[in-house]
Amino acid sequence: MFVWNWGRVLLLFLLICSVELHESLWPLPEHYSSGDHALSVDPALKLSVAGNAAASPILIAAFDRYRRIVFKHSTYGFSFIRKLSERFLSAFDLDTFNITLLSDNDQLQLGLDESYTLLVPHPNHSSQLLIQANTVYGALRGLETFSQLCSFDYTTKTVKIYKAPWSIQDKPRFAYRGLLLDTSRHYLPVNVIKQIIESMSYAKLNVLHWHIIDEQSFPLEVPTYPNLWKGSYSKWERYTVEDAYEVVNFAKMRGINVMAEVDVPGHAESWGTGYPDLWPSPYCREPLDVSKNFTFDVISGILTDMRKIFPFELFHLGGDEVNTDCWSSTSHIKEWLQNHNMTTRDAYQYFVLKAQEIAVSKNWSPVNWEETFNTFPSKLHPKTIVHNWLGPGVCPKVVAKGFRCIYSNQGVWYLDHLDVPWDQVYTAEPLQGIHTSSQQELVIGGEVCMWGETADTSNVQQTIWPRAAAAAERLWSPRDSTSQNITLTVLPRLQNFRCLLNRRGVPAAPVTNYYARRAPIGPGSCYEQ
Numbered sequence: 163m164f165v166w167n168w169g170r171v172l173l174l175f176l177l178i179c180s181v182e183l184h185e186s187l188w189p190l191p192e193h194y195s196s197g198d199h200a201l202s203v204d205p206a207l208k209l210s211v212a213g214n215a216a217a218s219p220i221l222i223a224a225f226d227r228y229r230r231i232v233f234k235h236s237t238y239g240f241s242f243i244r245k246l247s248e249r250f251l252s253a254f255d256l257d258t259f260n261i262t263l264l265s266d267n268d269q270l271q272l273g274l275d276e277s278y279t280l281l282v283p284h285p286n287h288s289s290q291l292l293i294q295a296n297t298v299y300g301a302l303r304g305l306e307t308f309s310q311l312c313s314f315d316y317t318t319k320t321v322k323i324y325k326a327p328w329s330i331q332d333k334p335r336f337a338y339r340g341l342l343l344d345t346s347r348h349y350l351p352v353n354v355i356k357q358i359i360e361s362m363s364y365a366k367l368n369v370l371h372w373h374i375i376d377e378q379s380f381p382l383e384v385p386t387y388p389n390l391w392k393g394s395y396s397k398w399e400r401y402t403v404e405d406a407y408e409v410v411n412f413a414k415m416r417g418i419n420v421m422a423e424v425d426v427p428g429h430a431e432s433w434g435t436g437y438p439d440l441w442p443s444p445y446c447r448e449p450l451d452v453s454k455n456f457t458f459d460v461i462s463g464i465l466t467d468m469r470k471i472f473p474f475e476l477f478h479l480g481g482d483e484v485n486t487d488c489w490s491s492t493s494h495i496k497e498w499l500q501n502h503n504m505t506t507r508d509a510y511q512y513f514v515l516k517a518q519e520i521a522v523s524k525n526w527s528p529v530n531w532e533e534t535f536n537t538f539p540s541k542l543h544p545k546t547i548v549h550n551w552l553g554p555g556v557c558p559k560v561v562a563k564g565f566r567c568i569y570s571n572q573g574v575w576y577l578d579h580l581d582v583p584w585d586q587v588y589t590a591e592p593l594q595g596i597h598t599s600s601q602q603e604l605v606i607g608g609e610v611c612m613w614g615e616t617a618d619t620s621n622v623q624q625t626i627w628p629r630a631a632a633a634a635e636r637l638w639s640p641r642d643s644t645s646q647n648i649t650l651t652v653l654p655r656l657q658n659f660r661c662l663l664n665r666r667g668v669p670a671a672p673v674t675n676y677y678a679r680r681a682p683i684g685p686g687s688c689y690e691q
Contacts, residue, residue, distance in 0.1 A: 187310050188659035189366055189635035190643055191332040196325040199285050203312060203321040204254035205233045210290075215263040220298045220415055225259070228305045231666060232312045232321055256282075256323070258290040259308075261301050268298050270414050271475050272606065276368070277333035278304035282311065284327040299417035300333075303366055307332065310662065336592070338568060338607030339637040340369035340421070341630055344614035346376035346432075349399035354619050356412050361627065361668045363416040365634035365659075370413055371478065371609055373423045374401070377431040377448060382406065386463035389436030406471045421529070422472045424464055425480025426450060427513045433460070442495055446488035452509045453498035462520050469524045476547065477521050481514050482531035511538045518543045529568065532556050539563055547606065551576075558595040561604040569608035575633055577625055578613040580678045584656060585648055588632035591641070608637055624679040627670035628660040654689075661688040 187194075209225045211218070265275075278300040281292040293304040307330060311323045341362055343355065359370055374382050380393030381400045394400045410420045427449035434441035439456055441447040450457050465477070486506035489495045499509060518528045527545045535548045535556075540563075542548075547566040550556040557567040569575070569592035574582055592608045610626075610633045617625050635652075636644055644652070656673055663670040671679045672691035682691050 186655055186658045187307060188631060188655055188662075189638035190655075191307065191330045192640055192643075193332070194328065194330040196329075197284065197327045199326045201255035201282065201285055201323045201326045202253075202318075203232070203323060204257040205236050205321065207233075207256070208258045210258055210260045211263065212260065213263040213265075215266040215268070215298055218263065218266070218268065218298050220268055220417075221261065221263070221301055223415055224302050224305055225261075228309045232309050235314050235319070235321075254289075254320075255285050256289055256291055260290050260292050261304075262292075262294045263298055263301060264294070264296045270299065270417065270419055270473070272419070273337045274299060275333075276300045276303050276366075276417070277331075278307075280304045280307055280328065280330040280332070282308075282323055282326045282328035287327075299368075302363070302417045303332065303334075304330075306364060306366060334366065334368075334638045335640060336605070336607030336637045338369055338609070339367045339634060340371050340568070340607065340609030341367055341626065342371040342373055342570070342609055342611040342613070344373040344376070344612060344617075345381060345401075346373065346379045347614035348618035348622075349379070349381055349395060350614075350619060350622065352401070352405050352408060354622070355409055357668070358623060358626065359409070359413050359416060359418055361623065361663060361666075362418055362630075364663065364666065364668075365631045366638050367630070367634050368417060369419045369421055369474075369607075369609070370409075371421045371423060371611075372409070373425070373478075373613075375424060375432065376429045380432040380435070384464050384467050386467050387437065387460055390433060390460075390464070391436070393432030393435035403467075403471065410471060410473070419474040419476075420472055421474050421476045421478055422468055423478035423480060423529075424461070424468070425478075425482070426461060426517050427452060427510070428482065428484040429480060442488040442492040446492055448488060449484050449486065449510075449513070451495065452489060452513050453495045458516055458520065461517055465520055465524055465526075469526070475525075475527055476529050477524075477526035478529040478549070479514070479517050479521060480531055481517075481534040482551070484510055484533070486510060507537070511541055514538075515541060515543070518546065532560075535560055535563075535565065539565075549609075551611070555595060557592065557605055558601075561596060561601040564604070566604045566606050568606060570611055572611075575608065575610045576613065577610055577629060577678070578616060580625070581676070582629070582678070583676070584629050584632050584673055585653075587629045588636060588644070588648060588652060588656075590633070590636065592637070593641070608633065621679055623669050624671040627663055627668060628656055628673050629678055631656060631659055631663075657689050657691070660691075664688055 275296040276299050278295040293301050295301040312321050315322050379395050380390050383402050384390045391400050413420050430450050431447045440450050442451050489506045514534050521528045529547045529549055531549050548560040549568045551570045551572050554571050557569055560567040574586050574590040592605050593602050596602050610630045612626050660670045660673050672682055
């Protein structure tokens with residue numbers, strides 16, 4: 163006999179009502195208002211671009227991508243649809259998308275203007291949608307919001323925007339909104355990396371932190387030192403220079419920077435497979451040998467080659483989890499330390515600062531994990547950005563010393579920690595404990611980290627999504643608008659966004675499973691999982 167679970171029915175009703183109330187947009191815009199009209203959108207929607215970047219290939223490509231997303235249920239080719247709509251001009255309420263760009267600068271760097279205004283008209287006033295943005299990347303964020311306003315009506319088989327007219331003025335809270343992707347612990351094919359970049363754009367994340375290399379494998383081609391990628395798992399698990407270019411260019415078309423990481427001096431055992439002289443000894447293989455000029459020649463060669471590929475102004479030099487036992491137990495390094503009147507702690511500082519000097523000479527701002535700051539804060543290069551990971555309370559100390567900080571508290575924003583629920587990801591606050599505006603401005607943003615020990619092509623996207631989206635809203639939306647009763651106001655929107663990801667082909671896992679990335683435990687709608 164069937165028995166109603168009235169508690170579940172009531173909760174689902176409340177969630178549905180809450181979704182309608184809060185418009186289902188993710189991340190939530192800074193300012194928005196809506197009406198009570200439903201407008202149909204012409205599947206042959208035309209693009210009209212004005213301003214200083216009318217021929218922007220980035221914008222044109224983005225418009226085509228979003229048109230395919232919004233009108234994916236159309237069963238005919240766009241040329242047929244255009245002819246059909248031209249015969250019945252009154253059939254659709256919205257037929258043109260006017261986008262005005264105020265700048266033709268498409269350089270993708272930290273702190274670029276991603277603001278936009280999106281207007282959906284009153285049905286009696288116009289048939290034209292409008293985006294105005296200072297840069298093409300602001301327009302891309304506006305197109306994503308537009309796509310989330312669109313809904314396919316299965317009864318009329320048309321795309322509609324409900325609750326028009328809409329007026330949205332939006333910009334990100336933080337300039338840096340990142341996702342770390344580890345391709346050393348498990349190799350990820352280029353097409354998978356591109357799929358992840360595509361999904362990042364849906365949540366308005368804007369930095370892919372590519373942790374390419376670690377102690378387990380060195381998969382990247384370095385022309386200056388061609389034997390380095392002998393440290394890859396196999397000849398088929400490598401990235402050519404052309405692959406790296408492809409990833410960077412693909413990301414740029416979606417308004418996403420790629421920050422590469424070369425972690426030194428620790429996490430580098432794989433380097434010695436191609437160049438054994440980089441090891442302290444054949445039996446004690448990391449950290450990299452601090453006593454040899456060759457070590458820093460290799461680092462300089464890597465960074466010289468990578469500077470040609472990665473235009474982003476930030477470069478991550480690691481510096482974490484450095485166990486210096488090999489330095490103190492290897493005779494030639496021990497002798498070098500004595501000759502230079504150094505302890506192993508001094509040598510750690512020497513190595514990090516020398517690597518920073520190389521990066522700065524190539525016009526990069528160095529990013530280092532927090533151990534470097536915890537050990538020798540007064541010695542770091544002034545341009546250093548300190549990357550928090552060990553726990554809360556680090557960014558307040560960092561900004562008090564005048565350094566910039568990236569927030570990635572492992573207790574809440576490490577995605578490989580599968581028992582951290584979505585709400586703890588969501589409520590984490592990068593500015594916790596920082597009270598002055600001048601110091602708050604030094605927190606450039608935050609990053610969720612997808613470490614790859616237990617994630618590969620088979621499950622990496624299920625592990626990233628939807629919890630990464632919880633952090634994405636924290637980093638984009640105003641702080642006060644994301645501090646509500648999250649069970650009733652945020653959870654239904656996040657479940658809706660997870661369903662949106664699924665519809666777009668992203669294998670995002672259920673939101674409320676106790677362990678992340680687990681499959682559903684039984685039948686049901688994605689809107690209540």
